Amino acid sequence: MVSFSAVAKRYPGGEEALREVSFSIAAGELAFVTGRSGAGKSTLLKLIPAIERPSAGSVLVNGQNVGALKRTAIPYLRRNLGLVFQDQKLLYDRSVYENVMLPLAFSDHGPREAARRARAALDKVGLLGREKANPIQLSGGEQQRLAIARAVVNRPSLLVADEPTANLDAESAARILEIFVAFNQVGVTVLIATHDQSLVERYGERVLRLADGRLASGATPA
Amino acid sequence: MIAWLRQHRRALAGAIARLAKASGLASAIVIGVALSLPAGGYALLENLRGLAGRLTLEPRLSVFLRPEAKRAETEALGAALRADARIAAARFVPREEALRELKATEGIAEVVAALERNPLPDAFVVSAKDQGAAALDALAADLRRLPAVVHVQADADWARRLAALAGIARLALAFLAALLGFALIAVTFNTIRLQILTRREEIEVSRLIGATDAFIRRPFYYLGLLQGLAGGGVALAIVATGLALLNGEVRVLAESYGSAFRLAFLGPVDAVAVVLLSGLLGWLGAFLSVSRHLR
Numbered sequence: 001m002v003s004f005s006a007v008a009k010r011y012p013g014g015e016e017a018l019r020e021v022s023f024s025i026a027a028g029e030l031a032f033v034t035g036r037s038g039a040g041k042s043t044l045l046k047l048i049p050a051i052e053r054p055s056a057g058s059v060l061v062n063g064q065n066v067g068a069l070k071r072t073a074i075p076y077l078r079r080n081l082g083l084v085f086q087d088q089k090l091l092y093d094r095s096v097y098e099n100v101m102l103p104l105a106f107s108d109h110g111p112r113e114a115a116r117r118a119r120a121a122l123d124k125v126g127l128l129g130r131e132k133a134n135p136i137q138l139s140g141g142e143q144q145r146l147a148i149a150r151a152v153v154n155r156p157s158l159l160v161a162d163e164p165t166a167n168l169d170a171e172s173a174a175r176i177l178e179i180f181v182a183f184n185q186v187g188v189t190v191l192i193a194t195h196d197q198s199l200v201e202r203y204g205e206r207v208l209r210l211a212d213g214r215l216a217s218g219a220t221p222a
Numbered sequence: 223m224i225a226w227l228r229q230h231r232r233a234l235a236g237a238i239a240r241l242a243k244a245s246g247l248a249s250a251i252v253i254g255v256a257l258s259l260p261a262g263g264y265a266l267l268e269n270l271r272g273l274a275g276r277l278t279l280e281p282r283l284s285v286f287l288r289p290e291a292k293r294a295e296t297e298a299l300g301a302a303l304r305a306d307a308r309i310a311a312a313r314f315v316p317r318e319e320a321l322r323e324l325k326a327t328e329g330i331a332e333v334v335a336a337l338e339r340n341p342l343p344d345a346f347v348v349s350a351k352d353q354g355a356a357a358l359d360a361l362a363a364d365l366r367r368l369p370a371v372v373h374v375q376a377d378a379d380w381a382r383r384l385a386a387l388a389g390i391a392r393l394a395l396a397f398l399a400a401l402l403g404f405a406l407i408a409v410t411f412n413t414i415r416l417q418i419l420t421r422r423e424e425i426e427v428s429r430l431i432g433a434t435d436a437f438i439r440r441p442f443y444y445l446g447l448l449q450g451l452a453g454g455g456v457a458l459a460i461v462a463t464g465l466a467l468l469n470g471e472v473r474v475l476a477e478s479y480g481s482a483f484r485l486a487f488l489g490p491v492d493a494v495a496v497v498l499l500s501g502l503l504g505w506l507g508a509f510l511s512v513s514r515h516l517r
């Protein structure tokens with residue numbers, strides 16, 4: 001499903017954020033990327049939807065070399081991925097419902113099917129009934145769940161989340177993780193970056209440990 | 223195909239909603255006011271042209287004979303005129319008839335009655351086959367050289383002067399229209415720039431989750447187009463109102479001349495052209511703005 005081989009990433013004018021990173025994740029896995037702040041977790045995740053491009057090596061997603069993808073092909077790659085961003089990127093001038101509908105605006109579903117999917121996604125994260133609310137009125141955990149609903153509304157086969165439990169109390173964090181586990185159980189491949197070691201110990205089947213941009217362990221399934 | 227249509231309909235609906243907001247309407251009104259100047263000027267010029275056209279339908283030359291011309295000379299001249307291939311018709315107007323016509327003219331009758339003798343010469347009224355200005359000039363010059371002719375007056379002279387003036391006005395109007403068309407593009411460019419700024423976050427998120435460039439740009443193109451079309455409509459409304467107000471005055475003036483003349487609105491083709499051109503320029507402004515401000 002996801003395969004990195006000898007991937008390096010150097011930001012313009014910066015140090016190398018990733019060096020010689022090679023691993024692969026099979027369909028249906030639930031994997032964590034851990035490491036200290038600045039280790040390169042976010043950079044690794046951003047290579048998958050081609051938000052960043054590798055400086056060397058290749059990144060394959062569903063067999064497609066996304067590092068070499070043409071600019072015009074990138075939107076179609078991203079539509080098939082579920083992305084949960086570190087800063088959530090919710091629209092605070094829109095309702096909860098409109099936030100979930102956003103990815104459906106450029107998918108090819110009719111209005112009825114789109115509405116059905118939006119409600120189903122909100123249902124899965126426990127936000128059904130809050131459609132009309134503004135995201136500002138939601139708690140941190142609820143905002144994170146809204147971000148997950150938006151990511152899964154197009155039913156992606158791969159879900160990528162960057163620090164989805166940052167700034168959340170243990171209970172809210174556990175609830176978020178349960179949602180990811182539930183998606184994984186119905187066959188969605190899940191990749192989560194986190195620096196929270198306790199979460200990894202509780203849920204981690206597969207752990208990729210990054211240190212200073214290098215993969216310290218987890219290159220192959222344990 | 224259905225999906226494609228749906229995407230366009232959605233972008234159009236979004237653009238209409240955005241136009242309906244105060245800032246979009248204000249821009250449309252600014253565009254309308256700016257465009258009403260050249261559109262109104264054009265309507266006035268077209269009216270003037272219609273008026274001048276009606277008056278010069280039959281450009282005529284008046285050929286006056288020397289007062290002392292003999293009857294034989296007059297008949298020879300008549301024959302020469304009728305023989306000229308460039309002349310469609312030549313009517314002899316004896317001096318007595320000219321005086322009668324003059325006497326019938328209101329306001330002048332008394333002056334004429336006071337005259338001791340008829341001061342008018344015999345004349346031929348000649349209508350030319352080729353009514354072009356150059357042909358008329360050439361014909362008038364030739365007739366002037368004929369014996370017994372003392373003066374040739376081209377009745378179309380003033381109309382030609384009017385046409386020349388109208389030509390200058392038309393040029394000035396074209397210049398004004400070009401200038402304001404440019405202003406229209408600039409206004410749209412700026413509206414779209416502000417729209418892009420206020421929707422920056424939505425654009426960024428949409429890109430991150432798989433919106434194509436076309437999807438992101440489409441609503442802005444529609445907004446520019448709609449704003450231009452609405453501005454064109456506003457311009458037409460202003461011109462129509464302005465003409466209606468002017469017609470109140472024109473009616474009084476025209477009736478004093480016994481005329482039913484009124485200023486007419488732009489023809490349907492011209493009116494549609496104003497709106498379409500305005501929409502096109504709006505789209506162009508949006509296109510330039512999007513190209514400049516969206517990466």
Ligand SMILES: Nc1ncnc2c1ncn2[C@@H]1O[C@H](COP(=O)(O)OP(=O)(O)O)[C@@H](O)[C@H]1O
Pocket residue numbers: 011012014016017035036037038039040041042043044
């Ligand atoms: N856009 C960027 N430009 C320059 N340097 C960056 C950028 N993003 C991240 N970095 C650097 O790359 C390294 C890895 O960052 P990141 O991938 O965000 O780590 P993590 O998510 O594990 O905290 C850090 O040294 C960071 O400063």
Ligand SMILES: [Mg+2]
Pocket residue numbers: 041042043086162163
């Ligand atoms: Mg990070």
